[in-house]
Amino acid sequence: MDIESSSSSCYDSLKAFDGSSTTAMLIATLCGSTVPDPVYSTANEMYLQFESDGSVTKAGFKALVKFVDPSVVPTEAAAPTTGCGSxxxxxxxxxxxxxxxxxxxxxxxxxxxxxxxxxxxxxxxxxxxxxxxxxxxxxxxxxxxxxxxxxxxxxxxxxxxxxxxxxxxxxxxxxxxxxxxxxxxxxxxxxxxxxxx
Ligand SMILES: [Ca+2]
Ligand SMILES: [Ca+2]
Missing domain, CATH: 2.60.120.290 (Spermadhesin, CUB domain)
Structure with missing residues (x-):
């Protein structure tokens, strides 16, 4: 994981959405050089969007995608409560x-x-x-x-x-x-x- 960041925000970012497009709920916005915790979708789709800005590039990211049974998803890592928020x-x-x-x-x-x-x-x-x-x-x-x-x-x-x-x-x-x-x-x-x- 090596995506350009500042102390308070992401200049370049990898975003994960809980569905098949960017209209789904945003689960995570990732940048920096610390490997983040796994990101879980609530159902069988996840949409990833990588964006870089006008300057400074880094090595980027490499991630493993796994399809898992919902029972193995840790509760605290699960996507935000659905049915509220939008x-x-x-x-x-x-x-x-x-x-x-x-x-x-x-x-x-x-x-x-x-x-x-x-x-x-x-x-x-x-x-x-x-x-x-x-x-x-x-x-x-x-x-x-x-x-x-x-x-x-x-x-x-x-x-x-x-x-x-x-x-x-x-x-x-x-x-x-x-x-x-x-x-x-x-x-x-x-x-x-x-x-x-
Ligand atoms: Ca950049
Ligand atoms: Ca209360």
Whole structure:
């Protein structure tokens, strides 16, 4: 594994999607020279996309593909929970936690990615409602926002509780939003709209 990276992001990258194209959920964005843990799909398809930017090349990667029985996939390595979270490519849209406006489930882990088709656009996320379990450092239930297509991009903010955060705008064309809930105490959750312009 040797793919050009910076300290906080990937200049060149190998992306793995949980399906047959880039419209499937993004499972991993890989770069750097540390051999990553195995990447698992949730079903029988995985789409890999290697991209290099305008300068600096490295040796690249070599990977082994194995078809395995789902029972051997480690739980902690399994792809993110499906059925919540999504990939959005429309210029505007709505994002909600599962069951909204009823309480979200415990043990949710929802990954939402907004990918602008206009690669010069920025994404603005506006919260319309925000009701999540409040905890001191937002360690129980929370939302994380990253300034790019996944959590390898710069972290922007972390929210919990019931104060509606102000709008957040990315510096680039993509935004990644992760919602996590713990094992107890729910709330009505989050409703937000985004615009890409
Ligand atoms: Ca490069
Ligand atoms: Ca909770």
């Amino acid at each position: 990939v959005h490519t429309d210029p505007t849209g709505t994002i909600m936690t599962p069951n909204y406006p009823n309480d979200y489930p415990n043990s949710a882990d929802c990954d939402t990615t907004i990918i602008s088709q206009d690669r010069n656009a920025k994404v603005t996320l506006t919260f319309d409602n925000f009701e999540t379990e409040l905890s001191g450092n937002c360690q129980y239930d929370y939302v994380l926002i990253y300034d790019g297509a996944d959590s390898s991009f710069p972290f922007m903010d972390r929210f919990c509780g019931s104060v509606i955060p102000g709008p957040i705008t990315s510096t680039g064309p993509d935004m990644y939003i992760k919602f996590v809930s713990d094992y107890s105490v729910g709330a009505s959750g989050i409703s937000a709209t985004y615009t890409s312009a």
